[in-house]
Amino acid sequence: MSDRKNVFLFYNNTDVTEDQINNLKDLGRSYGFRLVQNAEDANIIASIGGDGAFLQAIRKTHFRDDCLYVGLNNKHLGFYTDFDINDLEHIEAGLQSDTLEVLRYPTIEVTVDGVQSFQCLNECSIRSNIIKTFAIDVYIDDIYFETFRGDGMVVSTPTGSTAYNKSLRGAIVDPKLKSMQLTEIASLNNNEYRTLGSPLILSGERELVLKIVQDGNDYPIIGADNEALSIRHSHEVRIKLSEKVIKTIKMKDNLFIHKVKRSFL
Template identity: 75%
Template sequence: MIDRKKTYLFYKPSDELEEKVQAIRKVGRKHGFQLVEDPNDANIIVSFGGDGTFLQSIRKTNFRDDCLYIGVNDGKLGFYTDFSTTDLEKIELGLQSDNIEVLRYPTIEVTVDGMKSFQCLNELAIRSNIIKTFAMDIYIDDIYFETFRGDGMVVSTPTGSTAYNKSLKGAVVDPKLKSMQLTEIASLNNNQYRTLGSPLLLSKERELVLKIIQDGNDHPIIAADNEALSIRHSHEVRIKVSEKEIKTLRMKDNLFVHKVKRSFL
C-alpha cells in the first residue's frame, strides 16, 4: 500500500491520451491521491508513455532519490513500465494490494572535464560526430587499460543493458547487481590498436576514465540515456556507479526474468 500520495503526472498531452489519463485520475482520487502542479512538491511522479517517457520524467525532474517513479505505458509493457493505460483494474489493484514492491535501480554518475556532472539511468554513449573513427585511452581506477579506436563506447547500467548495449552484443545484466558495463562500438583491432573486444562488467567500486586523444576528431557526441548533451571540446570523461538510486514501483508478478523473456524470447 502506498502511503505517500502527492502525485505529479508527466506526459505529452494529446486528445487520445488525455482521455485515458482522466480515467486514471479518477482512480487516484478514489484512493486519496492528491495531484500537484509542481514536480518538486510531489513524492510520486507518474509518467505516461513508453520507457523513453519514463527516462525523460526522471531526467526532467533531476533524478530525485526522495520520491517514487511509476511508469504507465500507453500500449505494451516495457522494462520500466509495469502498468498500462488500457488496464485500469491492474492499476487499481496495485494501489491497494500487497502485490507491489519498491525496486531500486542503480544509476551512473558522469563527470566531463572535472566540471559538468550528471546521472544516467540507462547508459552513457560517446561516439564520433563525423564519419571518422576517434581514439580514447581507457583507464580503470586510474590504471591504463587499453587504447581504443573506433566509432565509440557505451557505458550502461544493469537496467540499460537490455537497450543500446544489447544491440552491440553486450551482456544482459541483472538489475540487482550494482555495476556498469563497457561495450565497444565498431572497434578497430590491428597491429597498432588492440582492445579487449568484448563487453567488460565493472563493480560499483570501480571508476572508469575515458581520455579522448586529440588527433583531429576531438569533439565527439555525448548522449545520456535518450538525450544528446551539448558538451563540446571534451577531453576526459569519468564514470562511476552512483550512490543515487531511482525508486520505482513494480508488480511482484512482473520480475526481471519475466521482462527479459517477454521482450526477447
C-alpha cells in the same frame, strides 16, 4: 504508498488522450491521491508513454531519490513500465493488494573535464560526430587499460544493459548486481590496433576514465540515456556508480527475468 499521496503526471499530449488522463485521475482520487502541478511538490512521479517517457521523467525531474517513480505505458509493457493506462482494473488491483514492491535502480555519475556532472539510469554513450576513427585511452581506477579506436563506447547500468548495450552485443546484467558495463561501438582490431573486443563488466566500486585523444576529433557526441548533451569540447570523461538510486514501483509477479523473456524470447 499510504504516506505518498501527491502525484505529478509526466506525459506528452500526443501519447495519450484526454479521456485516458481523466479516467486515471478519477481512479487516483478515489484512493485519496492528489494531483499536483509542480514535480517539486510530488512524492510520486508517474510517467505515461513507455520507457522513453520514463527516462525523460527522471531526467526532467533531476533524478530525485526522495520520491517514487511509476511507469505507465499506452501500448506494451516495458522494462520500466509495469502498468498499462488502458487497464485500470490492473492498476486498481495493485492499489488494493500487497502485490507492489519498491525497486532501487542504480545510476551512474558522469563527470566531463572535472566540471560538468550528470547522471544516467540507462547508459552514457560517447560517439564520434564526424566520419573518422575515434580514439579513446581507457583507464580503470587510473590504471591504463587500452587505447580504443572505432566509432565510440557505451557505459551502461544493469537496467540499461537491455537497451543500447544489447544492440551492441553486450551482456544482459541482473539489476541486483551493483556494476557497470563498458561496450565498444565498431572497434578496430587488426595487426596495428588492438582492443579487448568484448564487453567488460566492472564492479560498482571501480571508476572508469575515458581520455579522448586530441587528434581533431575532440568534439564527441555524449549521450545521457535518450538525450544528447551539448558539450562542445571534451578531454576526459569519468564514470562511476552513483550513490543515488531511483526508486520505482513494480508488480511482484513481473520480475526482471519475466521482462527479458517477454521482450526478447
